[in-house]
Amino acid sequence: MIVSANDLKRKGISYVGKLLKEFESVFISVRGKKKYVILPIEEYERLKELELENAIREAEEDLKKGNYVIESAEEHFKRLGI
Template identity: 70%
Template structure:
């Protein structure tokens, strides 16, 4: 479901809650372009968990294939230019 920022402003969060119950996500547009999305917290948490799972799998794969660097904290900061 798409909702304009102006509609959000005039109709309020109770209207958004009704839309979320019906569509499970609401896109907010600003000047006709999608700018934000509103999700139930449960859906957001699922997305974050999936993202973390993907990152862990990528890190495990990198480790298996030797794509990592052994260095001290000082060397790491120097490499990063900090």
């Protein structure tokens, strides 16, 4: 479902709450383009958990492949150009 920023301004957040009972998410459009998305907190937390699980999986793969560097914090910052 797409709601314009002006509709959100006029109808308020309770309108979004009603829409979320019917739709999985609500997009907010600004000047006719989707700019934001509103999700129920449970869906947001599920997505964040998936993101974390993916990061852990990638780190484990890098570890298995030896794709890592052991260095001091100073060496690390120098390598990053900081």
